[in-house]
């Protein structure tokens with residue numbers, strides 16, 4: 382397995398936490414002060430988070446009751462910009478899924494990352510949508526765009542989906558865009574060699590949404606960015622690996638020797654802040 386992939390797996394493996402995820406989920410409001418990211422997106426937190434408004438030009442946020450629509454101001458700006466640009470391309474509203482909890486930190490369910498207010502999930506659904514109430518948006522179900530054997534996309538995937546993923550990958554400040562490896566394979570068939578594919582990385586799941594991560598913001602010296610993405614478009618043996626027997630086994634959980642990693646010490650103060 383490629384070394385960077387192993388490093389990513391280690392980063393995504395759930396870590397034991399000094400403060401349980403439930404404590405972070407119960408923090409209903411952001412920690413005060415200027416926006417500041419601490420640690421890594423898989424083991425970190427943030428102060429000074431701001432909420433994504435539940436709806437805006439080009440988007441409607443879903444499942445707002447989870448209180449996971451908080452982020453660093455850079456992420457909120459990024460998400461709103463992306464939705465407006467998507468609308469300018471003629472797309473219907475985007476469904477925006479989870480960002481982060483008000484103080485970031487681990488979540489009790491669904492995500493290993495999304496801990497520092499730099500990640501956002503955007504559904505790959507370009508069907509026309511009416512303006513829906515917030516209650517209606519609690520129950521959104523988007524079908525998969527990937528074939529059952531995950532070797533590529535199904536008939537629901539259109540060039541407009543590829544254009545939306547490209548728009549996200551080319552937006553300034555983006556670090557990476559995670560999509561299912563079947564989606565990446567199809568993008569490679571259509572766009573091999575194009576520079577934007579570099580930032581579109583294959584992963585499990587993500588067959589009906591893309592996960593966008595932005596770079597560490599200015600003014601956050603304690604923000605830790607993941608390893609740089611290897612050069613190239615990624616349309617190579619590392620992509621073929623996802624169809625191998627090894628990749629189809631349950632996700633490995635390699636753990637470095639020693640005690641499990643814990644959240645940066647500064648996160649304790651962020652969790653306890655009034």
Ligand SMILES: [Zn+2]
Pocket residue numbers: 492495500501502591592593
């Ligand atoms: Zn995500």
